[in-house]
Amino acid sequence: MNAIKAPLAELDQALESILSEIQSPLASEWVDVLDADGRVLCADVRSEINVPAFDNSSMDGWAVRSQDLHEPGDALRISQRITAGDGLNRTLEPGEAARIFTGAPIPIGADAVIMQEVAKPLGEQRVSIETLPRPGQWIRRAGEDIQKNQVVLAKGHRLSPADLGLLASLGLSKVQVSRKPRVALFSTGNELVQPGSIAPSELPLGRIFNSNRYFLAALLTRAGATVTDLGLIPDRLDETCQAFGDARLSHDVILSSGGVSVGEEDHVKPAVEALGRLKLWALSMKPGKPFAYGQMPTSVAEAPTCHFMGLPGNPVSSFVTFLLLVRPFLLRLQGATQLESSFLSMRADFDWPKPDRRREFIRVRMNDQGGLEVFPNQSSGVLTSVSWAQGLVDVPSGQVIAKGDMVRFLPWSFI
Ligand code: AMP
Ligand code: MG
Numbered sequence: 001m002n003a004i005k006a007p008l009a010e011l012d013q014a015l016e017s018i019l020s021e022i023q024s025p026l027a028s029e030w031v032d033v034l035d036a037d038g039r040v041l042c043a044d045v046r047s048e049i050n051v052p053a054f055d056n057s058s059m060d061g062w063a064v065r066s067q068d069l070h071e072p073g074d075a076l077r078i079s080q081r082i083t084a085g086d087g088l089n090r091t092l093e094p095g096e097a098a099r100i101f102t103g104a105p106i107p108i109g110a111d112a113v114i115m116q117e118v119a120k121p122l123g124e125q126r127v128s129i130e131t132l133p134r135p136g137q138w139i140r141r142a143g144e145d146i147q148k149n150q151v152v153l154a155k156g157h158r159l160s161p162a163d164l165g166l167l168a169s170l171g172l173s174k175v176q177v178s179r180k181p182r183v184a185l186f187s188t189g190n191e192l193v194q195p196g197s198i199a200p201s202e203l204p205l206g207r208i209f210n211s212n213r214y215f216l217a218a219l220l221t222r223a224g225a226t227v228t229d230l231g232l233i234p235d236r237l238d239e240t241c242q243a244f245g246d247a248r249l250s251h252d253v254i255l256s257s258g259g260v261s262v263g264e265e266d267h268v269k270p271a272v273e274a275l276g277r278l279k280l281w282a283l284s285m286k287p288g289k290p291f292a293y294g295q296m297p298t299s300v301a302e303a304p305t306c307h308f309m310g311l312p313g314n315p316v317s318s319f320v321t322f323l324l325l326v327r328p329f330l331l332r333l334q335g336a337t338q339l340e341s342s343f344l345s346m347r348a349d350f351d352w353p354k355p356d357r358r359r360e361f362i363r364v365r366m367n368d369q370g371g372l373e374v375f376p377n378q379s380s381g382v383l384t385s386v387s388w389a390q391g392l393v394d395v396p397s398g399q400v401i402a403k404g405d406m407v408r409f410l411p412w413s414f415i
Helices: 011-020 161-169 212-222 237-250 268-275 315-333 384-388
Strands: 028-032 061-064 075-084 098-102 112-115 121-122 127-129 151-153 174-178 182-188 226-233 251-255 277-282 289-295 304-312 344-348 358-367 371-374 391-395 407-413
Touching: 011 289, 011 315, 028 289, 061 075, 061 127, 151 161, 182 212, 182 237, 182 277, 212 226, 226 237, 237 251, 237 268, 237 289, 237 304, 251 315, 268 277, 268 289, 268 304, 289 315, 304 315, 315 358, 315 384, 358 384
Parallel strands: 075 098, 182 226, 182 251, 251 304, 344 371
Antiparallel strands: 028 174, 061 098, 061 112, 075 127, 121 127, 277 289, 289 304, 344 407, 358 371, 358 391, 391 407
16 A cells, blocks of 8 residues: 655755765774775875985986986996985995985985996996986985875875875874764565575575675675674564664664565654654655655764664665665765765667666676676666676666767776
8 A cells, every 4th residue: 555655856855965964074083094994084184294205216226416427338436335224325426326226315416316227337346327317317306296294185085095005105103084983784574584594495485585784784884884783673663663763872874774665564664753753765766766864863972863774675776775875975974075986978888768757777887898788687676787787877867878878877886
């Protein structure tokens, strides 16, 4: 019995509206740079030093004064040997060359490095230079990469593995980031069976294995959350209220899948309404129509609101609504400025002849010709389409696609 036909919300407005519910990012904490991958900076990071901190050689070879050399084959007196890690060294006088290695400091007076491949030592005392240098060649200048006091990474930036190396190059071992959102994860449905609880061949008629739990836990972790997996809720209002009522006390977000439509066995929305308030519940998108957002009070003074997000039960719908709504929400909760990867304009190597009234997100992957192929079965229960795909094509409502059209491609952005 689907009595109520509420108007459907547009995805972009729904996202904007749930993002606007975030009053301020989560509190900050200091973490080791080694543990900071995927974390969001809550303050600008400035460099206290120049990087590199001193002029150094980018080659194994010979440090020289370029004005001493006039023609190929000119010889210089070997005056010193400077290796990586050496400190103060002696000034290079006219007519001298210093044996030097990659990363070693350039001696005062030298203005170029000759690669060892184009120099010929003449015994221990002298070296002949076979190719004339350009002034400055093979020298990495102090501050060439980063200047002292420069903002290297801005507040709201989400740290990547490369950023961790960059922070370390500034001499930082700790960094200030937003704390991780605490997310309680539930699956709902009497039909669900946890993998491992029975042999796959013994699955009784009418039951299915719980798949959403696994990809949602992984997606949450990749979005920076700490996940409390609270298991399965049967299709009963009292048990749903009990489960959410307990979880809300100590979590920033409750995420559930299934039970969010308007069927008699769908108890998620009434439970949220009983414990707090429900803000939104249906989206004009395919897959993913039923989606709920709500709020409940916590018992934590520092984070008084527990946000509720209810995803559809169909696995593909759950996956897609997670990426388009939950992931940006979690990133914003951590104070991130960039919430999703950008859409790319790519060529469709497929036809999509049947338009839908709703905006569609179809599962596609790239082929060797630089175009996109579509998975043949786009049903919202077919998880193989997501596993096979490398991202989604955004098909506006009522639109067809013909081979060769340029389309908006959203690569999976959870890496
Ligand atoms: P619901 O939104 O609860 O009406 O569920 C819609 C469809 O998704 C039904 O076919 C459910 O059996 C299925 N479903 C719900 N939750 C899960 C889950 N955790 N894993 C796999 N399928 C699910
Ligand atoms: Mg259900």
